[in-house]
Amino acid sequence: MAGELPGFYYDAEKNRYFPTKGPIPGSRRVTTAASSSSAQTPAQVSNSCRRTRVKTSKLLHDRELCGNLIASGKGRCNFYEEFQKAQVSLPVVWKYQGTNQLGDGALERIRxxxxxxxxxxxxxxxxxxxxxxxxSIFEVGKVGQGLEYGMKCKADRVWPLLNKSQQECSEVPGHIWRPAQATPRMPSNISRIKLFGKQSPGTEDESSRTQHMLVSTLGCERAGGSLVVINLVELLNFNPNRLVLRRNIYEIATFNCTIWTADCEPDGSRAVIGTNLGAALVDLETGRASWLLRSKSDVLAQQLVHSGNAVLCGLRNGAIVTVDVREKQEAFPARQVRHRMRPSPLDNTLGKSSKQSFKLSGNMNPSHSTKMPSSIASLVSLRFDDQYFLASSMDGTVKLYDQRIIQRGAVQSYEGHVNSHTRMQLGVDPSERFFMSGGEDCNLRIWSIKSGELLFEDKFSKTVPSTVCWRNAERFKGEQDERRSYEYLDAKTYGLGAWIGSREGLFYMHWQV
Structure with a gap:
């Protein structure tokens, strides 16, 4: 075992030391007072980490005097970042009529x-x-253009509510249109929706990609979970003569287990599923499945890293493991790895359960594994650097990890989240500066990824906001070093918004930019 060197960490795989990067810029250092935060109520924690709201006029005044680097109570800050935080902390939320119980399982947006x-x-x-x-399918914006049949869903403002003396000054979002054609009902609860594009044979143009949708179902007493692929071009080619859109809807595979989550490659060649038996890799052309990870603990959350070489798996026992998907899987079932998760010396959130050992089978690197205090609810790998990922557990813990130094604990923590047993999605905005999540107290919260500040917290739904989908302000540029490259569009012209789903219905959160 290599010794500890101040300022460095040891990589066992590469057999060398690397400089330890400090906490991400803007993060707050752990203090003695932080150790007593566990005794605080959720409301007290929320108030302690809530961002001190700064008026836009004050920011503009400071910029005129100091330039882009302005002074604040926490030191010198970047004007643009502080201005964005001020905007994100003041959203307008709209609820669409007639959408109850339609988006509480999964949510995606496509253009x-x-x-x-x-x-x-x-x-x-x-x-x-x-x-x-x-x-369900909803057309946004050009409501009913070219369509003859369907239902129009009107938007009602639910936050912030206006007094009778106040006038609406924000832009009112348009109606959404639900076509009359009925899509087939899945055999059980929908656990995940993912989009991918298949390249047309003999073409290299990105516009020639045919958009598809991967749908995973949870499973029920009558049948296990399943994977279904739907051709969106056919599905969205509305024709009033078709009563049910069954054409080009393919059942890829069914399993004798529960499918909690799923993810897929951008080109639709492979998918990964998280089940009550472990994690599996599925060929979407043949439907053949091979096990990546065998575990007695359910895989509740999953995320393919953007390089496509590995998949993050979050387990019911709180473990987060990274599995290499490049190695042939037929050879590994006999490789039983007894994996003991030890608490990080820098992370005091883990309890006695972290000392328990458990068996896992798979191509895993123990140095890229960690454990959270409770069952994993959601995992999100960041695109700008896929070594970073966000993770939330079912005790309300939310953390940002760097896989290169994961054994040293999280690089950022986010306070104020409320959860005890619910699988709630973390939604990261396209610029990867902010993320949001619902809570069991029915509040929706938005944090700054960089600073850890709680920017927004309020209740506008009577039920738990369980699904989140940001409006993607990005455009595909091409392939670079075997990775898909994107450029971000100007929010001033494209707009910044997010869709939120709960049993009560669909909500749209919008910001004035």
Missing amino acids: MDVQTGEGLTDTDFVLAGGADGSL
């Missing part, structure tokens, strides 16, 4: 060309999966 009576039309769609197995 694509659709064939209508007026030709190809660039259109926004929201794809919503219900916990009851329902699959």
